Amino acid sequence: MELEILRRGSGRPILIVHGTNPVSPRAPFLAPLAEHGTIAAPSHPGFGASPMPEDFETMYDLINLYHEIIDDLPSDDVTMIGLGFGGWIAAEVAVTRPSKLRRLILADPVGIKLGGREERDIVHFFNTHPDELTRRAWHDPANIPEGCYGLGWQSKIDERMSDAEMVSLARNWDSLCLYAWTPHMYNPRLKAWLRRIRAFSG
């Protein structure tokens, strides 16, 4: 499958599984992270410049795709970092114990519901005003790095944004909705299987 992949650094692989939007080449965390290994940050099918194969639109598809990506990495010492929506994918992949996976980092993951039926653990991405999403997603929205679009990205649309950026953001948003709508933003059974994730040191 054809995928857009952002790469940085050298050494053992660090696979970043992105969230609402693909990892921006301008993300400030890339340079310090690249000191620890080779960053590979694919854009999920339907995101960024990655094409969306027909009927490829479920979490099942993404989980199997990321297994294939890990299989193809040239090392058996893989670190996987899941961000937001990507944290759900990474957790699902990790519970099946890919043999090459050594480290797992979940940052603000969706996909895992811990609270009760009337507690909303995960904000409704699609029914919430963009300003509220921004408020929840960023410690200080005034410091959102230029060119980086997280949850609440719609609040950053202004006349300076190019048409190409808008088309890309719209495509990402549509794709996210396809993958994450059913089950909606979490797998009700994932919590029970998280115990299978094994921590490796070194």
Next chain:
Amino acid sequence: MTSMELWNHCENPYPFVPAEVLDAADSVRASLPNKYCDPKIAARLYDEIWDEYRLCDDIGLHIVTNEHHSGINNLWAASPVITGIVASMTRKVRILTLGTLVTVRPDPVRIATEYATIDVISKGRLDIGFVKSGATEMVSGNANPMHIREREWEAIDLIEKSLTTHDGPFSWEGKFFTHPHVNVWPRPYQSPRPDFWAATSDLPTCAELGRRGFVNTLLFGGYERTRKAYEAYKDARAIAGLPKAGEDRFSYMAFCYVGDTDEEAMRIGQKIPWFLTVSIKSAPQFSKFQPGAVAPDMAPGAWRGGASKRPTDMSVASLIAQGQMFCGNPDTVVRQIKEFRQRVGGVGRIIMMTRQGLVTHAQAMKSLNLAAKEVLPQLQDLPPIDDELRAV
């Protein structure tokens, strides 16, 4: 010769929420708390509209029901319930459901069961309309806003098969719907099934309606968009080698008020565009930023605010000029409808949105009476459309 039909569409709006509440809300649909809907007022509204429907049954205006949720524009959320009540209270006129939201509801077989039941209760007076829906309806219905057109067609196919299969259970394992045991009782009164309508101005969809022979209705499309939609329908039939469609395959919904005089009609008619000026206010996450709302390539135009197809001038005179409203004394309305029919290349079924916005029960009854007694007779036995003139 063509004899046109008039249909009455009232979606039971609730224009009683204080303006300051509506001004402060970022959406008057989907998220407006129901504490602003007084059930005693709602009960009165239902009673008034049942009266209007009984009148329609007496004077020969067919009836349209529809479905919207959680907002000031519409109290027909439980649409099949409403349509069933209309079927029970009327005896003669046809009833079009336009329609329960097939892209929101999880089980089309249940919808087919409801429609078959209503068709039997009405003794074969039901027409079934489909709408793609979207926007706040996806929010209220907790439905995935992506791929809704594809989902709509699969729902329609399953509903059609459910209504027309009479030899025991069949199984459906589609992309969107799985129902391994389908066997609808009762089967519909009409054979092979009630007539199907769909509301759309999307040209590829109009073409598909043409190939399938559904009634194509447009909502406030105006002259040009409506003509193009009907032409897409006709062209698709011609390409497929199908017979030319009669004017009964084409329908159009417009705002409508018929008064004794033009002056009276214009004055009361000005209450109707409340539908556009007040009742469609929607938060950005329910509209332009909803996934699937626009194709990604169209997002820059939509997000920069230039893509609305809705009229910007809400005066009655402007809406009449654009073919989105029929309004005046009976002769004026006849003239407007005949001109519309001519300019769009033929239309047989006019849906009048009359009890809308701040129009009162008494005002609605008056307009409906005039429409049936003074307008409708002048729309019978009309000569064929002169195709040379349709693009005037």
